Each structure stands twice: as C-alpha cells, then as structure tokens.
Amino acid sequence: SQQGEEDPQALSIQEGENATMNCSYKTSINNLQWYRQNSGRGLVHLILIRSNEREKHSGRLRVTLDTSKKSSSLLITASRAADTASYFCATVGDTGTASKLTFGTGTRLQVTL
Amino acid sequence: SQTIHQWPATLVQPVGSPLSLECTVEGTSNPNLYWYRQAAGRGLQLLFYSVGIGQISSEVPQNLSASRPQDRQFILSSKKLLLSDSGFYLCAWSNRRTSLWGNTEAFFGQGTRLTVV
Numbered sequence: 431s432q433q434g435e436e437d438p439q440a441l442s443i444q445e446g447e448n449a450t451m452n453c454s455y456k457t458s459i460n461n462l463q464w465y466r467q468n469s470g471r472g473l474v475h476l477i478l479i480r481s482n483e484r485e486k487h488s489g490r491l492r493v494t495l496d497t498s499k500k501s502s503s504l505l506i507t508a509s510r511a512a513d514t515a516s517y518f519c520a521t522v523g524d525t526g527t528a529s530k531l532t533f534g535t536g537t538r539l540q541v542t543l
Numbered sequence: 544s545q546t547i548h549q550w551p552a553t554l555v556q557p558v559g560s561p562l563s564l565e566c567t568v569e570g571t572s573n574p575n576l577y578w579y580r581q582a583a584g585r586g587l588q589l590l591f592y593s594v595g596i597g598q599i600s601s602e603v604p605q606n607l608s609a610s611r612p613q614d615r616q617f618i619l620s621s622k623k624l625l626l627s628d629s630g631f632y633l634c635a636w637s638n639r640r641t642s643l644w645g646n647t648e649a650f651f652g653q654g655t656r657l658t659v660v
Contacts (some may be wrong), residue, residue: 465649
C-alpha cells in the first residue's frame with residue numbers, strides 16, 4: 431500500500447518559477463526522502479530529512495517536515511527545463527521496519543521555456 | 544563505487560509464461576534489496592525486500608516471488624505470468640549499516656519494462 435500521497439498530481443510551471451510539491455503520510459516515520467524520476471528511468475535520491483529535523487536545503491531544493499501534520503514539502507527554486515520529471519516522497523518507518531522504504535504516488539512536474 | 548545492474552531493460556512475454564528478472568549490486572556487501580513495481584503514470588508499489596541471503600519479506604499477495612541466492616543478487620520470478628503483471632519493475636539497494644540508523648537512501652536500477660501479451 432502507498433504510505434505517501436503527493437499533491438498536486440501534476441504541476442506545470444514556466445522556467446524560473448518556483449515549484450512546490452507536498453507529501454502526506456500515515457504512520458510514524460524515522461525519516462522522509464525525496465526522489466526524482468525521469469520518464470522511463472530509475473529513481474534518483476535527492477534529499478533526506480530525519481524526523482527530528484524541520485527543514486533542510488540542498489542547492490535549489492528546500493524540504494520541510496511537519497511530523498505533527500504528517501506532511502512534507504519539496505520546493506524547487508528557480509526551476510529549469512531540466513527539472514521536468516516526476517518527484518516522489520518516500521518514508522522509512524520507526525517501528526522495526528528500518529529497511530522498508532515506502533513511496534508515495536508522485537507529482538509530475540513540467541517546466542516549460 | 545557501488546553500481547546496480549538490472550536486466551533486461553524491456554521484455555515482452557505471453558500470458559502463462561515464466562518470468563525471471565535479475566538484479567545484482569557491485570561495490571558493497573550485505574545490502575538491503577528491494578523490488579518495486581510501477582504501473583504507468585503511478586507511484587511505486589513495494590513488492591519484496593530482503594535484509595539478507597534467503598530473507599525475503601513480501602508486501603502484497605501476488606503472482607510473483609523473490610529469491611536472494613547470493614548476498615548481492617536479487618531475483619524476481621513468476622511461474623505463470625498474468626496480464627496484470629505488466630508494468631515497470633525496479634530493483635533498488637540500500638546500505639544495511641546506515642539503515643540501522645534510518646539513513647536508508649536507496650539506489651535504483653534502470654528498470655525493466657514488462658509487457659504481458
């Protein structure tokens with residue numbers, strides 16, 4: 431079953447704009463991760479945020495985590511056409527399932543020139 | 544450096560035929576291994592994960608099985624494929640040592656697109 435639900439399912443923006451994607455999950459987590467998938471390819475890890483962290487940055491990426499609301503957001507600033515891809519959140523549980531990585535449904539991001 | 548190999552890239556199989564997808568990891572030892580399936584335009588469904596040789600956890604009842612005959616080899620199989628088995632299958636690994644502290648970044652293969660006809 432899916433642990434995370436991303437919102438929106440699809441997002442279309444112009445180059446230079448910021449893109450924000452949200453993820454909600456159901457059970458307690460140890461950490462939450464964001465991945466990117468180009469069409470028809472494998473996933474690439476972007477950033478990991480632990481349950482005791484609230485915000486994390488990596489280049490043009492900013493991730494927030496609100497464990498009280500069981501939600502996270504991924505912000506991509508100054509988007510580029512090359513950012514066009516699907517983005518997924520994934521969670522690792524905190525109850526003896528440290529090896530289990532469960533993905534959400536994804537957000538398809540389209541960045542146009 | 545660590546690499547993950549998954550093959551074949553594409554596969555077309557008739558209904559009722561067997562399936563064997565193989566995934567191998569290089570450059571690391573004792574990894575966690577995962578098989579995911581992705582329907583067109585959808586998220587990833589965890590099918591199996593393994594924390595060691597011969598240790599397989601199944602996430603959903605289905606027509607598929609998984610085996611880990613060697614530390615860095617993970618095989619997805621079916622005796623008789625169904626139309627509903629079509630999809631994009633992804634193998635992944637994570638470092639067992641760091642996963643003990645929850646730093647379970649996963650590294651993915653390039654996937655196998657399976658079409659059952």
